[in-house]
Amino acid sequence: MALNSTVKEMRLLSLTDAANRENWQACKVTYGAALLKLATERPEVVALDADLANSTQSSRIRDAKDESISRRFFDVGISEQDLVGTGAGLALAGKIPYVNSFGVFLSGRAWGQIRVSVCYPNLPVRFGGSYGGITVGPDGPTHFAISDIAILRSLPNMTLVSATDGAQVPKIIEATVDYPGPVYIRMGRVPLPVVTTAETPFETGRAYVYRKGGGELVLYTTGHSVYDTLEAAEILATEDGIDPWVVNVNTIKPLDVDTIATVAKQVKRGCVVEEHNIYGGLGGAVAEALAGSHPLPLGFIGIEDEFCESGEPMELLREYKLDAPGIVERVRGYLSK
Amino acid sequence: MKTKAFPYPAVKYDDAALEKLARRLRCDTLCMIHQASSGHPGGSLSSVEILSTLYYQYLRHDPANPERTDRDRFVLSKGHACPILYAILAEQGYFPEEELCHLRRVGGLLQGHPSLHIPGIDASTGSLGQGLSLANGVALAAKLDGSDLHTWCLLGDGELQEGQVWEAAMTSAHYKLDNVTAIVDRNGLQIDGKTEKVMALEPLAEKWLSFGFHVIECDGHSFSDLRRAYDEALATKGKPSCIIANTHKGHGVSFMTDQAGWHGKSPSVEQLQAAVTEICGDKKIESSCMKTVLGEVKGGGR
Numbered sequence: 072m073a074l075n076s077t078v079k080e081m082r083l084l085s086l087t088d089a090a091n092r093e094n095w096q097a098c099k100v101t102y103g104a105a106l107l108k109l110a111t112e113r114p115e116v117v118a119l120d121a122d123l124a125n126s127t128q129s130s131r132i133r134d135a136k137d138e139s140i141s142r143r144f145f146d147v148g149i150s151e152q153d154l155v156g157t158g159a160g161l162a163l164a165g166k167i168p169y170v171n172s173f174g175v176f177l178s179g180r181a182w183g184q185i186r187v188s189v190c191y192p193n194l195p196v197r198f199g200g201s202y203g204g205i206t207v208g209p210d211g212p213t214h215f216a217i218s219d220i221a222i223l224r225s226l227p228n229m230t231l232v233s234a235t236d237g238a239q240v241p242k243i244i245e246a247t248v249d250y251p252g253p254v255y256i257r258m259g260r261v262p263l264p265v266v267t268t269a270e271t272p273f274e275t276g277r278a279y280v281y282r283k284g285g286g287e288l289v290l291y292t293t294g295h296s297v298y299d300t301l302e303a304a305e306i307l308a309t310e311d312g313i314d315p316w317v318v319n320v321n322t323i324k325p326l327d328v329d330t331i332a333t334v335a336k337q338v339k340r341g342c343v344v345e346e347h348n349i350y351g352g353l354g355g356a357v358a359e360a361l362a363g364s365h366p367l368p369l370g371f372i373g374i375e376d377e378f379c380e381s382g383e384p385m386e387l388l389r390e391y392k393l394d395a396p397g398i399v400e401r402v403r404g405y406l407s408k
Numbered sequence: 409m410k411t412k413a414f415p416y417p418a419v420k421y422d423d424a425a426l427e428k429l430a431r432r433l434r435c436d437t438l439c440m441i442h443q444a445s446s447g448h449p450g451g452s453l454s455s456v457e458i459l460s461t462l463y464y465q466y467l468r469h470d471p472a473n474p475e476r477t478d479r480d481r482f483v484l485s486k487g488h489a490c491p492i493l494y495a496i497l498a499e500q501g502y503f504p505e506e507e508l509c510h511l512r513r514v515g516g517l518l519q520g521h522p523s524l525h526i527p528g529i530d531a532s533t534g535s536l537g538q539g540l541s542l543a544n545g546v547a548l549a550a551k552l553d554g555s556d557l558h559t560w561c562l563l564g565d566g567e568l569q570e571g572q573v574w575e576a577a578m579t580s581a582h583y584k585l586d587n588v589t590a591i592v593d594r595n596g597l598q599i600d601g602k603t604e605k606v607m608a609l610e611p612l613a614e615k616w617l618s619f620g621f622h623v624i625e626c627d628g629h630s631f632s633d634l635r636r637a638y639d640e641a642l643a644t645k646g647k648p649s650c651i652i653a654n655t656h657k658g659h660g661v662s663f664m665t666d667q668a669g670w671h672g673k674s675p676s677v678e679q680l681q682a683a684v685t686e687i688c689g690d691k692k693i694e695s696s697c698m699k700t701v702l703g704e705v706k707g708g709g710r
C-alpha cells in the first residue's frame with residue numbers, strides 16, 4: 072500500500088512550532104467548543120456529566136445562552152454508573168449522547184454499564200474520556216487513567232480513538248458523530264504540544280505514518296506521546312543514526328492492521344510508546360496484530376505496571392521516562408539488548 | 409489480657425486546646441495547598457472540627473505504632489480532603505511535618521489522595537463512594553475477631569450520590585454493624601454547585617433512617633455538639649449510626665465560605681496571607697509548615 076509518509080504530507084506542525092508553549096492546547100478547551108458547535112447543528116446531540124462539567128467542559132452545553140441547547144445538558148451528580156446508564160437510555164430513544172467524566176471514572180467506575188448497557192446493544196453513545204494517562208498530575212494515582220485502553224478495547228463493538236492533541240479533537244468529534252456503535256475519545260488534561268493542523272488527515276479506524284524512516288526501527292505511538300516520540304525520533308536520527316519510522320495509531324480500535332503491518336515489514340524492530348500501562352494497551356494491540364502474520368521484535372515503553380505518584384504533569388513524564396529524552400533512553404536500552 | 413493504653417484520645421485536649429489547634433490545622437492545610445499549587449481547600453476546611461474532635465478526643469490510636477491491630481480505624485471516603493487529615497497526622501507525629509510542604513510532589517510521601525502506604529492512613533481513597541464499604545469490611549472482621557475497635561467513615565454530601573454508598577449502607581444495617589459510624593460532611597456543595605440543585609439529597613436524614621441507621625444531626629463546627637453526636641453513636645447498639653454534620657465549605661475563611669469555586673483551587677500568595685491573618689485573629693499560631701511556606705512567601709521565594 073502507498074504510505075502517506077512525510078511530515079509535509081501529513082501537514083504537521085514543525086517540531087519547533089510544536090514545542091513553542093504559545094501553541095500548546097488542552098483537549099478540554101477544544102472539546103467543549105466542538106461539542107457546543109455540534110449541539111448547535113444537531114438537535115439530537117445531548118450531553119451528560121457527573122459533577123465535573125467545568126473540568127470536562129461539557130459546561131459549554133450547560134451554560135449555552137440558547138435554551139434549546141442548554142436544556143440538552145444533564146448533570147446526574149457524582150454517579151458514574153448512573154451517568155452511563157442514563158446516556159444509554161437517551162441513545163435507546165434516538166439521541167446521540169456525549170457522556171463526560173474523567174477517563175479513570177468512566178472506564179473504571181462504570182465499566183459494567185459500558186459493557187452491558189452500551190456495547191452489547193451497540194448503542195451510539197460517545198464518551199468524552201478526559202484526563203487520560205498520568206499527565207493528570209497532582210491528583211495522583213487514584214486519578215490516573217493508565218488501564219483504560221486495556222479494559223475498553225477488550226469490549227466488543229467499542230471504538231477507541233486517541234486524540235493526538237487539542238487541535239485534533241474537533242476533527243475527531245466531527246468524524247465520529249455518526250460512526251456506528253459506541254465511541255470512546257481518550258484525551259489528556261493539561262495544555263500540551265500540538266503537532267496536528269487543520270489539514271492533518273483524520274479518519275476513524277486509521278493509523279498514520281507521521282515520520283518515514285529507514286530499515287532499522289519503527290515507533291508506534293498514540294495520543295500525547297506522539298509529540299514526544301517524534302522528538303525522540305529526531306534525536307535518535309541525529310545522535311544514533313537510526314532514523315526511526317513513527318506511526319500515530321490514532322484509533323486504537325478498530326486497529327489499522329494494514330498500516331501497522333506495512334511499516335513492520337520495512338524494519339528489523341519496533342517499540343510501542345504510550346502513556347498507559349505496558350500491559351494491555353497499545354503495545355498489546357500492536358503485538359496481537361503483528362504476531363500472527365508479520366512478527367516483529369517489539370519493545371514496550373509505557374508505565375511499568377505501577378500506580379505511579381503525584382506530581383506536576385511534565386515532571387511525571389520525565390520521572391516515568393515518557394518525555395523525549397526518556398523515550399530515547401528506553402529505545403537505546405531496548406536496542407542494546 | 410489487658411491491652412496497652414493508647415496515647416490518643418488524650419485528656420489534655422480540652423475545647424480550648426482544640427480550638428487553638430483547629431486554627432493551626434486550618435493554616436497548615438492552606439499552606440500545604442498553596443505550596444502544592446493544587447488541592448481542595450473547601451472540603452478540607454469544612455471537616456476540621458469533625459476530624460480534630462475525632463483524632464484528639466475519640467479515635468484510639470498510637471502514632472508510634474501505626475499498625476496496631478487493636479486501633480480504631482478511620483476511612484476518609486471523601487479522599488480529596490486529605491490535606492486536613494495529613495496536617496493532623498503530622499501534628500501527632502505519624503511522619504515529619506516537613507512532608508506537608510511536599511504534598512503532591514514527585515518524591516514526596518503525601519499523595520494527592522490518601523494512600524495506604526502513608527503512616528496513619530487506614531485506607532486508599534479518592535475515587536468517591538468507596539469508603540463505607542471498606543469501613544464495613546473492617547467492622548465485620550472486628551466482629552469475627554471479637555475486637556471492640558470502632559470504624560469511622562467520613563463522607564462528602566455530594567459523594568452520597570454514588571450508588572455504592574447506599575449498597576454499603578444496606579450492608580452496615582444488615583449486619584447490624586454498631587461498630588461503624590458514618591459521618592456526612594453536610595456542607596451543601598459539590599463541584600458543580602449546590603447539592604440540592606445538582607442532584608437533590610433531601611430528605612437526607614430520612615434516607616439514612618429508612619436504610620436502618622440510627623441518625624444524629626449536629627453542628628459540624630461545634631466541638632461540644634460533635635461530642636454529643638459521637639457519644640450517642642458509640643452508645644447505640646444493634647445498628648450502625650450516621651451523623652449528619654452540618655457544616656460550611658471553606659469554614660474559617662470568609663472569602664472561601666460556602667463558595668463552590670473554592671472546592672479545588674489553590675490560594676494565591678495574597679489569598680493565603682489574608683486567610684492566615686483571618687484564621688489566627690489575635691492568637692499567635694505557629695507550625696513548621698506555616699514557617700516554611702509563609703517564610704518563603706515573605707522572602708519572595710516562590
Ligand SMILES: Cc1ncc(C[n+]2csc(CCOP(=O)(O)OP(=O)(O)O)c2C)c(N)n1
Pocket residue numbers: 121122123149151176180450451452454486488534535536537563564565566567568593595597598599657671
Ligand atoms: C468516583 C469519583 N467521581 C468524581 C470525582 C471527582 N470529584 C472530586 S471531589 C468531587 C465533589 C465532592 O463533593 P462532596 O462529596 O460534597 O465533597 P466536599 O463538598 O466535602 O468537598 C468530585 C465530583 C471523584 N473523586 N471520584
Ligand SMILES: [Mg+2]
Pocket residue numbers: 564565566593594595596597598
Ligand atoms: Mg459537599
